[in-house]
Structures are given as C-alpha cells and as structure tokens.
Amino acid sequence: MPRVTNAPAAHRRHKRVLEQAKGFRGHRSKIYSQAVNAVDHAMSQATIHRKLKKRTYRQLWINRVNAAARAEGITYSRLIEGLTKAGILLNRKMLSEIAIHDPDGFRAIVAHARAPQA
Template sequence: MSRATNAPASKRRRKRRLQQARGFYVARSKLYRQATEAVDRAMRLATIHRKLKKREYRALWIVRLSAACQQHGLSYSRLIEGLTKAGVALNRKMLSEIAIHDPEGFAKIVAQAKAAGGASAD
C-alpha cells in the first residue's frame, strides 16, 4: 500500500506559514523550517508584548500625571486620593490627555481634588 501524504493540505499549510513569515530576513522568509521557528517565536513574543503594552502605557500615563501634578503643587497620589473622594470618575488615560491638551481644564480638576481633601497631608 502506498503512503498517503495529503499533499494539497500540506502545501496549503506550508504556504500559509511562509506567508506569515513575509518580511523576515533571508532564510527566515524562504525556508520552511526556519520560517516556522521564526513565526512561532514572533507569535509568542506578540502575545507577551500585548500584555506588557497595557502595563507600559499605564506607567506612562502615571508619569505624565505626576509631572502635571507637580506643576500645580500636588503629588500624584494626593491627586488620585482627592479625585476618589470627590467622586470624579476619570481614568488615568483621560486625565493625562486632559493634562497635555487642556491645561486649564486640568487645573480645575486639580482644584477639585484639593478641595476634596487631596492636599490634606502636605
């Protein structure tokens, strides 16, 4: 009995894997085995970095907010405490966008946080 290889499916699978490796350098985009290893690694790292991206952006927003708070004589933690007490439901991303693009609006938010008790221990 002859060996069944299911050639059309194998060819499709290899073609799809090489298609995923487009843009990789030299053998990583031309040779199936190296392309497979490269694509597997790329997919694994993409998964990891999708999770890291969330962490890194939140840290960036906090750094921006901290710098903006210092200009108004308030620490970041006091701002968040004051906003929580005042019942302001703005997330860190929106707060950092406001701080960058609308400084007057951010000053009002800081004043609201100070009034609610964010500057109590300063």
C-alpha cells in the same frame, strides 16, 4: 501500494507559514523549517506584548499626570487621593488627555482634588 503524501494540505500549510514569515530576514522567510520556528516565536512574543502594552500605556498615563500635577504643586498620589475623596471618577487615561490638551481644565480638577485636603 502507492505512497500517500497529502501534498495539497502540506502545500497549503507551507504556504501559510511562509506567508506569515514574510518580511523576516534570511532563511527565516524562505526555508519552511526555519520559518515555522520564527513564526512560533513571533506569535508567542506578540501574545506577551499584547499583555505588556496595557501596562506600558498605564505607566505612560501616570507619568504624564504626575508631571502635570507636579507643575501645579501637588504629587500624583495626593491628586488621586483628592479626586477619590471628592468623588471625581476620572481614569488615568482621561486625566492624561486633559492634562495635555486642556491645561486650564486640569488646573480646575487639581483645585477640586485639593479642596478635601484643605
């Protein structure tokens, strides 16, 4: 009985993995067995960091809003509390963009946030 290797499928699989490992250094991009490990690791890291990216951006927006708020003489937590009481529904991303690109508008928002506290 002849030996059956299913070579076309194996070749496609090897080609796909080596294509995904393109740009990796050394044997990790040339040798199939090492490329499989490298690609598996890369994919798991990609999944983890897609989740972490959301956290990282939220931290960035909060830092920007906090810096802009402190420049106006109010802390971040007091600003968010004031906005909630005033019924202003702006998320942290939008607050961050307004703080950077429209300082006068941000000043007005801070004034509205201060009003319920006064």
